[in-house]
Amino acid sequence: MRRVHRSAVTVMAAVSAALLVGGCGSEAPARMNSAGWSAAFADAHNSRSVTVEGPRAPAPIWSRPLGGVIPQSVTTGPENQVIAVARTASGCTVFSFDDEAGRKNWCNPLDFRGAISTPLVDRNDNTYFGGVGAMFSFNTFGQTRWRTPVAGTPIGMQFLPDGNLLVLTQLGQLSVLNPQTGAKIIASVELVPGTETSPGDWGLDQCQDAGPLCVAANPPAVDESNGHVYLTFWTPGSFTASLIAMSYGPQPNTDGTPVLRRLWTDDSLPGGANSAPALSADGKTVYEVDRQGGLWAVDAATGRSRWSHQLTPPVARSVSVSPDGLIIPAPAEQGPLIALRDKGGRVEVAWERKDLIAVGPASQAGGGVGYVLTRSGADGIALTTFDTGSGKTLDQKVLPGAQGFGAGVSISHDGIVLAPTRIGELFAFK
Numbered sequence: 311m312r313r314v315h316r317s318a319v320t321v322m323a324a325v326s327a328a329l330l331v332g333g334c335g336s337e338a339p340a341r342m343n344s345a346g347w348s349a350a351f352a353d354a355h356n357s358r359s360v361t362v363e364g365p366r367a368p369a370p371i372w373s374r375p376l377g378g379v380i381p382q383s384v385t386t387g388p389e390n391q392v393i394a395v396a397r398t399a400s401g402c403t404v405f406s407f408d409d410e411a412g413r414k415n416w417c418n419p420l421d422f423r424g425a426i427s428t429p430l431v432d433r434n435d436n437t438y439f440g441g442v443g444a445m446f447s448f449n450t451f452g453q454t455r456w457r458t459p460v461a462g463t464p465i466g467m468q469f470l471p472d473g474n475l476l477v478l479t480q481l482g483q484l485s486v487l488n489p490q491t492g493a494k495i496i497a498s499v500e501l502v503p504g505t506e507t508s509p510g511d512w513g514l515d516q517c518q519d520a521g522p523l524c525v526a527a528n529p530p531a532v533d534e535s536n537g538h539v540y541l542t543f544w545t546p547g548s549f550t551a552s553l554i555a556m557s558y559g560p561q562p563n564t565d566g567t568p569v570l571r572r573l574w575t576d577d578s579l580p581g582g583a584n585s586a587p588a589l590s591a592d593g594k595t596v597y598e599v600d601r602q603g604g605l606w607a608v609d610a611a612t613g614r615s616r617w618s619h620q621l622t623p624p625v626a627r628s629v630s631v632s633p634d635g636l637i638i639p640a641p642a643e644q645g646p647l648i649a650l651r652d653k654g655g656r657v658e659v660a661w662e663r664k665d666l667i668a669v670g671p672a673s674q675a676g677g678g679v680g681y682v683l684t685r686s687g688a689d690g691i692a693l694t695t696f697d698t699g700s701g702k703t704l705d706q707k708v709l710p711g712a713q714g715f716g717a718g719v720s721i722s723h724d725g726i727v728l729a730p731t732r733i734g735e736l737f738a739f740k
Contacts, residue, residue, distance in 0.1 A: 342432045342469040342489060346386040346723030350428035351628050352673070354468050354532040355589035358630035358638075360721050364675030367705040368695060368727045368739030372412030376405060380730040381518070382428040383671075383718035387435045389450060390724070391415065395429060395439070396734055397422045404429060404439050406452060409726045412738060416452030423463070426480075426517050427529065430467040432489060438475060440464020443510035445477050445485070447492060456492030460485055461505040463514055466529025466586075470558050471537045472568070480517050481505040482525045482543060484570055486558070499570045501525070501543055520544075520551065520584055520601075520627065527551075528586035528627060533593040538573065538610065540587035540596050550582025553598050555613060574613035580604055585627040590635065595652065597637060599625045605639055607652060619650060619657045628718070632674045636660060636698055640671040643715060644685060647672065649701060661701035666694060670716025674698055681727055683709075683716030691716060693729050693739060709737050 343353060351358045378398030385393045392407040402417035403425050424441035431437055435450040442463050447455040462479030470476050474495050475487040482501035487494060500506070502525055513523030520527035522544050530541040537558040544551040553576040561569040576583070581601030588597045595616065596608040603623030607616040624642035631637050635652040647668045649660040667685035674680045678698050684706075686692040691712040695705040709729065717730040727739040 342473045344386075344388040344431050344433045344435070344723070346388070347383070347720035348385055348387070348431045349468060350382060350385070350430075350466060350529045351586055351588070352720070354534050355591070355593075355631070356529060356531040356586045356628065357588055357591075357632075358628055358671060358718070359632050359674035361633070361676045362721060362723055362725055363677035364679045364681065364721050364725050364727060365740060366677075366679055366695060368693065368707065370707060371410065371726070371738050371740050373710070373735060373737045374407060374412050374414075376734045376736060377402075378422070378734050380717045380732055380734055380736070381426060383720045384728050384730055384736065385429050385431050386720060386722040386728070387431040387437070387450070388433060388723060389435045390722070391431070391435060391450065392722070392728060392736075392738075393429045393431055393437050394730065394736055395425045395427070397425045404437070404448070406437070407736070409722050409724070409728070409738065418448060418452055420446070423511050423514055426463065426514060427465050427467070430469070432469070436489070438467050438489070440467065440477065440479070445487065445492065447489070458485075458487055458492035458494070461498070461500070461508065462510055462512070465517065465526055468530055468532040469534075470532060471534050476530065476532065476539065476558070478526050478530050478541060479505075480513055480524045480526055481508055486568065486570070496568055496570070502546055522546075531587040531589050531596070533589060533610070535593055538593070539570070540589065540610070542583040542585075542587065542598075544582070550577065550579070550601070551584065552577045553579065553583040553587065553596070553608065553613070555596075555610065576608060576613045578615065579606060585625070585629065588629050588631050590631060590652070591633040597629055597631060599627065599629065599639065605629065605637070605650070607657065616655060617657050621648070622646075626671045628671050630672050630674050630680070632698065636674070638672040638674065638680065638698075640668050640682070644669045647682060647696075647701070649698070663696075663701050666703075669714075671718040673719040673721060675721045675725075679704070681719040681721070681729070683719065683729055683731075689713045691731060693719070693727070693737070707739065711735070712737070
């Protein structure tokens with residue numbers, strides 16, 4: 311039986327808010343992100359960091375096998391939901407678990423080919439997830455709220471400053487949807503003309519490695535203060551992917567109808583842009599990893615490079631960026647852990663742990679604490695908690711029976727640490 315939420319009042323308030331919004335036509339509420347790890351890489355900035363303080367010596371509280379590959383980090387909701395995606399043979403694709411007990415709340419069967427992205431969760435505990443050819447929204451009980459056709463398969467979703475939902479597919483289609491109804495706010499923007507007639511699964515097999523047929527392989531980042539959107543895009547026929555900035559807002563000299571328009575394009579990164587763009591806390595810098603292992607700091611307003619730092623390739627396609635500018639990249643498979651400090655026009659190595667072999671992306675929490683899955687023994691995995699200021703290990707817990715690689719650690723709004731392995735098991739610590 312599904313656990314009763316901690317606060318029935320909160321649920322009723324969320325329902326009331328949804329009804330009020332539904333009665334306002336196409337208007338959507340602002341600041342839709344929930345607290346905690348609500349998006350693929352934590353938030354609209356793709357920062358892989360949260361302000362909630364995480365435990366310094368997390369103890370295991372539960373684990374769950376999902377029965378299939380877990381491609382990305384899990385997300386969390388305000389009412390203690392953990393939302394995970396797995397490619398299973400049983401039919402379930404999107405799962406909801408109780409974050410304290412690990413009980414399954416619900417699971418929804420969708421085409422497993424679409425299990426390439428991470429769900430987005432809003433402040434009312436609604437979930438948004440993309441399948442092949444469509445975008446879905448589920449309520450807190452897993453019931454479908456709406457389904458909207460799109461060209462391709464959604465690779466990433468973010469909320470815009472006005473509360474509307476931005477959806478990017480692997481074919482390069484950008485759609486802006488009303489989060490309450492799924493209705494399109496504006497006509498979809500096709501970065502590649504003619505995507506409406508392309509098969510919904512075209513190029514999906516290349517998205518894991520950001521190949522050229524998956525023209526938009528990474529979730530976008532959004533600056534909620536000004537509506538700027540940052541994404542990577544592989545123009546058909548080109549040799550490399552570009553880093554692109556767009557703006558979302560009212561079109562000048564009109565009735566205020568919003569529009570998406572391009573601001574700048576950066577084609578200069580060696581081998582092309584390869585990672586999900588991550589924004590600094592002030593929104594002035596975009597961090598991007600190129601295909602040759604270089605980490606770049608790019609001026610968010612102009613697209614000009616500020617500095618670069620060569621990492622040991624291959625590098626994971628996301629980086630962790632704290633509010634005070636500590637950047638922790640990670641290896642694509644396994645390698646040492648390193649932290650960098652953005653100094654404006656230059657970068658400094660804050661610390662490096664060559665004795666630790668990271669097997670997944672690192673994540674940062676408040677209180678100067680970070681988490682990363684590391685190698686234990688020949689093929690085992692441990693959750694390593696470290697001090698983000700010094701890199702010193704604070705705690706280490708072996709994940710029983712876990713092997714291979716991690717999909718990325720998440721931290722919920724109440725400080726629960728969630729560590730999925732790629733082969734399909736989810737571990738929770740508190």
